[in-house]
Amino acid sequence: MDYFFIIDFLQSLVDGLLFGTTYALIGIGFTLIFGVMRKLNLAYGAAALAGTYIGVAASLAFDAPPPLVFLLSALGSGVIGILVYYCCFRFTPTHYPMASLLASVGMLLFIDEVVIHASHGMPFPYPSVFRDATIELGDVWIRGDLLFVFGICVVAMAVLFWLLYRTPLGLATRAVSQQPRAAALCGIDPTRVNLLTFGIAGILGGIAGAMTAAAVGVISPIIAMGLTVKGLIAVVIGGLGSIPGAIIGGLLVGAAENVFLLLRGVTERDIYVMLLLFLFLTLRPGGLFGSSAGRD
Amino acid sequence: MLTLENLSKHFGGVHAVDGVSLTIHEGEIFGLIGPNGSGKSTTVNLITGLYAPTTGTVTLDGYDLTAMAQHERTAMGVARTFQNIRLFGNLTVAQNLWVAQNGHEQRRAHFLPRWFKAGGEHSPDIDELLKFSRLHSKRDLPASALSFGEMRRLEMARALASNPRVLLLDEPAAGASLEDGQLLAERIRDVRDRGVTVLLIEHMMELVMGISDRIAVLNFGRKIAEGSPAEVQANSDVRAAYLGSKHKDEELIHA
Structure with a gap:
């Protein structure tokens, strides 16, 4: 192994870890929703991307500055998250978990079709910031745009942790995830907690979608599948229901993706990332941080 | 009644x-x-x-x-305790009470400001309930770390926190x-x-x-x-x- 290979490897690893924070956010979103409802919302990645398009629309309509585009992407995705809750989860019977799961698959395809129709399937430019800035650490360069992505995602996580651990809303959310029956008997309205969780998860997804598009500089409908699949792999690796697990899982997926990109090329990259999914599901189905603690 | x-x-x-x-x-x-x-x-x-x-x-x-x-x-x-204990194990003792007190009160007030207000577990009401339940020294421990008897006392305190x-x-x-x-x-x-x-x-x-x-x-x-x-x-x-x-x-x- 020569010096240049090691540098290339480290460079891939650093890029991957920085970008992996977007997968971590998507993973956290899956985990939050699963935590309060014990249901998987497969439309989540598509809803996040659709929200990101709302930012694009603002950018096209009145040439909105990048921070406003990012903000509208996040909020738009929060709103779509709440719509998904009402369409797929609020009124489907709780005793048939398949109903909401299939509804969310249908919603995934529906949102995808709407986005393709509205955008004519064409990629749009998405604002990217600090594109030309780099920080040089010896021969490894840290890209400014990726550092920005990383920074925004870390701030989003910090705000989420503050919400979950310091505010009544967060405590109510955690109470519902741990003991839904006792939480209801503490006067907590589970519907309201579910609604807010979908909204907050949606905002996180919108941030992840915006940052993904910002890192690439374009937005296209195919990003939705990547967000969904990589986010799911992140939670499988980390353990569904664990927020620290989703963060670690997201970083690992980001790192693995870039290392496979270096070693095997762009067309083979995702094949190996998918193999990670089966590896974990077979050998460690609970994930790294999977809790065995049950609830009813 | x-x-x-x-x-x-x-x-x-x-x-x-x-x-x-x-x-x-x-x-x-x-x-x-x-x-x-x-x-x-x-x-x-x-x-x-x-x-x-x-x-x-x-x-x-x-x-x-x-x-x-x-x-x-x-x-x-109306409040209840459970035969098989159902505490919020990852929340602290004081937070278990805060959730119950807040879940109850959020219905009266406009919920948004209340739900985003941090630090409410240090209220006099919660202190009083902790003393009443002899759990004051454990207030910042996770509920899952309590002994069986303490868990039962916390369950009763949590039910009382909703002011039934x-x-x-x-x-x-x-x-x-x-x-x-x-x-x-x-x-x-x-x-x-x-x-x-x-x-x-x-x-x-x-x-x-x-x-x-x-x-x-x-x-x-x-x-x-x-x-x-x-x-x-x-x-x-x-x-x-x-x-x-x-x-x-x-x-x-x-x-």
């Missing part, structure tokens, strides 16, 4: 609760007893709203609770020794002295007979007796019901 009228719950052909009517008066400790499978737990679940009754109504101070969801009944003043009118205690002595039972009896009296009406569902006869003002006995989902502890103990139907289940009989006679 709490009135059950002709309350029934049928699961398929099983009549778990069958036409039960009860009136629990303000400020009393009311014991609800009966052999295993007599419908006590189902009755509790009908009062708190986990099940919708097949027939009948539940009213509190004249307000009909029958159509309300569980969290709405909590806001009306009536507290349903579902077998609070389960797993407790006889000495613990004595302490528990004092605690239940303390709760009543705070102005909370108590509905006690319990197997430990000594406890129920010792502290209840009145007692109702269920068997096969029907109420077979109601009255003072002495009246209930003297009731021949009650003796027959407990003779059917061997272990409880001795407890009843010796209590």
Whole structure:
């Protein structure tokens, strides 16, 4: 192994870890929703991307500055998250978990079709910031745009942790995830907690979608599948229901993706990332941080 | 104050609760007893709203609770503890109380400012409840780190944090020794002295007979007796019901 290979490897690893924070956010979103409802919302990645398009629309309509585009992407995705809750989860019977799961698959395809129709399937430019800035650490360069992505995602996580651990809303959310029956008997309205969780998860997804598009500089409908699949792999690796697990899982997926990109090329990259999914599901189905603690 | 009228719950052909009517008066400790499978737990679940009754109504101070969801009944003043403890294990002791206090209060005030306001676990109300439950030194420990007895005390404190009118205690002595039972009896009296009406569902006869003002006995989902502890103990139907289940009989006679 020569010096240049090691540098290339480290460079891939650093890029991957920085970008992996977007997968971590998507993973956290899956985990939050699963935590309060014990249901998987497969439309989540598509809803996040659709929200990101709302930012694009603002950018096209009145040439909105990048921070406003990012903000509208996040909020738009929060709103779509709440719509998904009402369409797929609020009124489907709780005793048939398949109903909401299939509804969310249908919603995934529906949102995808709407986005393709509205955008004519064409990629749009998405604002990217600090594109030309780099920080040089010896021969490894840290890209400014990726550092920005990383920074925004870390701030989003910090705000989420503050919400979950310091505010009544967060405590109510955690109470519902741990003991839904006792939480209801503490006067907590589970519907309201579910609604807010979908909204907050949606905002996180919108941030992840915006940052993904910002890192690439374009937005296209195919990003939705990547967000969904990589986010799911992140939670499988980390353990569904664990927020620290989703963060670690997201970083690992980001790192693995870039290392496979270096070693095997762009067309083979995702094949190996998918193999990670089966590896974990077979050998460690609970994930790294999977809790065995049950609830009813 | 709490009135059950002709309350029934049928699961398929099983009549778990069958036409039960009860009136629990303000400020009393009311014991609800009966052999295993007599419908006590189902009755509790009908009062708190986990099940919708097949027939009948539940009213509190004249307000009909029958159509309300569980969290709405909590806001009306119904609280309960669980036989198998259901604490929020990852939350601290104080946060467990804060959640209950807040879940209750958020219905009164506009919820957004309240739900994003940090640090509410340091309120005087919560301090008072922690002292009342002798959990003050453990306030910042996760609830899962408590001993069994402490968990039971925290469950009761959490139920009190929602500021209930009536507290349903579902077998609070389960797993407790006889000495613990004595302490528990004092605690239940303390709760009543705070102005909370108590509905006690319990197997430990000594406890129920010792502290209840009145007692109702269920068997096969029907109420077979109601009255003072002495009246209930003297009731021949009650003796027959407990003779059917061997272990409880001795407890009843010796209590």
